[in-house]
Amino acid sequence: MNLTLKIWRQKSAKDKGKIVDYTMSDVSPDMSFLEMLDVLNQELIDKGEEPIAFDHDCREGICGMCSMFVNGQAHGPDRAITVCQLHMRSFKDGDTIYIEPWRAKAFPVIKDLIVDRSSFDRIQHAGGFISVNTSGNTQDANAIPINKHDADAAFDAATCIGCGACVASCKNSSAMLFVSAKVSQFALLPQGQVEATDRVMNMVKQMDAEGFGNCTNTGACEVECPKGISLENIARMNREYLKASFKG
Amino acid sequence: MSGILNSSIGRKFAMALSALFLMVFILQHFAINILSVFSPDTFNEASHFMGTFWAVQFILQPVLIFGVIFHFVMGFVLEIQNNRARQVSYAKSNGAANSSWMSRNMIWSGGFILVFIVIHMIDFWVHEMNVKYVAGDMSGLINPADPTSGFRYYEELVVKFVPIWRVALYCVGFIFLALHLLHGFGSAFQSIGANNKYTKALKGVSNVYSIGIPAGFIFIALYHHFAH
Ligand code: SF4
Numbered sequence: 001m002n003l004t005l006k007i008w009r010q011k012s013a014k015d016k017g018k019i020v021d022y023t024m025s026d027v028s029p030d031m032s033f034l035e036m037l038d039v040l041n042q043e044l045i046d047k048g049e050e051p052i053a054f055d056h057d058c059r060e061g062i063c064g065m066c067s068m069f070v071n072g073q074a075h076g077p078d079r080a081i082t083v084c085q086l087h088m089r090s091f092k093d094g095d096t097i098y099i100e101p102w103r104a105k106a107f108p109v110i111k112d113l114i115v116d117r118s119s120f121d122r123i124q125h126a127g128g129f130i131s132v133n134t135s136g137n138t139q140d141a142n143a144i145p146i147n148k149h150d151a152d153a154a155f156d157a158a159t160c161i162g163c164g165a166c167v168a169s170c171k172n173s174s175a176m177l178f179v180s181a182k183v184s185q186f187a188l189l190p191q192g193q194v195e196a197t198d199r200v201m202n203m204v205k206q207m208d209a210e211g212f213g214n215c216t217n218t219g220a221c222e223v224e225c226p227k228g229i230s231l232e233n234i235a236r237m238n239r240e241y242l243k244a245s246f247k248g
Numbered sequence: 249m250s251g252i253l254n255s256s257i258g259r260k261f262a263m264a265l266s267a268l269f270l271m272v273f274i275l276q277h278f279a280i281n282i283l284s285v286f287s288p289d290t291f292n293e294a295s296h297f298m299g300t301f302w303a304v305q306f307i308l309q310p311v312l313i314f315g316v317i318f319h320f321v322m323g324f325v326l327e328i329q330n331n332r333a334r335q336v337s338y339a340k341s342n343g344a345a346n347s348s349w350m351s352r353n354m355i356w357s358g359g360f361i362l363v364f365i366v367i368h369m370i371d372f373w374v375h376e377m378n379v380k381y382v383a384g385d386m387s388g389l390i391n392p393a394d395p396t397s398g399f400r401y402y403e404e405l406v407v408k409f410v411p412i413w414r415v416a417l418y419c420v421g422f423i424f425l426a427l428h429l430l431h432g433f434g435s436a437f438q439s440i441g442a443n444n445k446y447t448k449a450l451k452g453v454s455n456v457y458s459i460g461i462p463a464g465f466i467f468i469a470l471y472h473h474f475a476h
Pocket residue numbers: 064159160161162163164165166167177178181221224225226227228229
C-alpha cells in the first residue's frame with residue numbers, strides 16, 4: 001500500500017520543529033508500525049538525510065518506550081496496545097497518517113518523536129516504593145494473607161508500564177492515571193501501609209511540581225491506556241490523598 | 249483551605265463539593281418551580297417562605313452565592329492551568345475517540361450557564377433584593393397596602409415568560425445545563441473518590457437528573473408562555 005506520512009521533525013529541544021511530509025510505497029500490511037518507520041529511515045539514510053528519531057526498546061508492548069501520537073490518538077487507532085504492537089493492516093492504501101510526539105509541558109521533546117519522560121521517574125522517586133528490611137530475616141511476602149480481590153487490583157495497577165499515553169491523551173495533560181496506578185499498587189497491600197501517608201502526599205506534590213494539568217475526569221486516559229489501567233485507581237488515589245491530608 | 253487548593257487533588261475535591269452543593273440547590277429550585285404549574289397558591293407560599301425566612305436569606309443564600317462564584321472562578325482557573333500544561337498542541341487530535349463531547353467542553357457549557365445565570369439574576373433576584381431590602385417591602389403582596397391582594401410571586405413569574413425571546417434563552421440555558429450535568433454529575437462523585445460497585449447505578453441516576461431536571465425547567469418555561 002501507498003501512504004503519506006506527516007511526521008513531526010525537530011532537531012533538538014531548542015529547535016521549533018515542524019511537520020514534514022513523506023510518501024511511502026509498497027508498505028506491507030503485515031509490517032508493524034515501527035518496521036514501517038525502520039524502512040522509511042533506511043530510505044532516508046540511503047538518500048543521505050537524517051533518519052527520524054523515535055523511542056523503542058522491547059517491541060513487544062512491555063517497556064512503554066514507543067511514545068507516538070498516531071492520527072490523533074496515543075499509540076494509534078487500536079485499543080490496549082502500544083505503537084510497536086500496531087500493524088499496518090490497521091490502515092488503508094492511500095491513507096495520510098500524522099505521527100507526533102507526546103505533547104505535554106512536563107514531557108519536553110528531545111528530538112523528533114522522542115520526549116523526556118524523566119518527570120515520571122521523579123514522581124516515582126518521591127514515593128513509589130516500599131522500604132524493605134534486608135537484615136536477612138525478611139518475611140516472605142507470600143506468608144502475609146491478602147484478600148484475593150485486593151491482590152488482583154494491586155496487580156492490575158502494577159501492570160502500568162509508565163508509557164505516558166494517559167498524559168498524551170488527556171486534554172489537560174494530567175498524569176493522574178499513572179500516579180494513581182503507582183499509588184494504588186501499594187495502597188492495596190499490607191506492605192504499602194507504613195509509608196501510605198507520605199507516599200501519596202509526596203507523589204502528588206511532585207506531580208504538581210512537574211507541571212502536569214488538573215484531572216477533569218474525561219476518561220480519555222483509561223480508554224487509551226495500553227494496559228487498561230482503570231479510573232477506579234484515580235478515585236482510590238483521591239481517597240488516599242484526602243485521608244492523608246486530614247491526618248496531616 | 250488555601251492549603252488544599254494548592255494541590256491538584258484538593259482543587260478537584262473542592263470543585264466536586266461545590267458541584268454537589270449546587271446540584272442539591274438546583275433540585276430544590278426545581279421542586280418549588282414545578283409547583284407553579286400544578287398549584288400557584290402553594291408556589292406562592294413556598295416562594296414567600298424562601299424569600300423571607302431568615303435562615304434561607306442570611307445563611308443559605310450567602311453560602312449559595314459563594315458556592316456559585318467559587319465554582320465558576322475555580323473552573324476558569326483550572327482551564328487556564330490545564331491549557332498551560334500543553335504548550336504545543338497536536339496537529340491532529342481525535343478527542344472523540346476516547347472521551348465524550350460533554351467532558352471535553354465543560355468550560356463552554358459552563359460559560360453559557362454563567363451568561364444565563366447573570367440574566368436570570370437580573371430577571372428575578374435583583375428585583376427581589378430591591379423590593380425587600382431597598383424598598384423595604386417584606387409583605388410579598390401584589391399591593392402591600394391591600395392585604396387581600398394576594399402574593400405577587402406567581403404573577404411576576406408569569407409576566408417574565410410572556411416574551412418569546414426570554415423563553416428561548418432559558419431553554420438554551422437549560423440545554424447547556426443538561427450537557428454540563430451529563431459529565432459533571434458522575435465526575436463529582438469520581439472526584440470525591442466514590443468509584444465502586446454503585447458507579448453503574450449512579451450513571452442511571454445521573455442521566456435521569458441531568459436530562460430530567462433541565463427538561464422540567466424547560467417545560468415550566470414553555471407552559472407559562474403558552475398558558476398565558
Ligand atoms: S497508566 Fe497506562 S497509559 Fe498511563 S503510563 Fe501507565 S500504562 Fe501508560
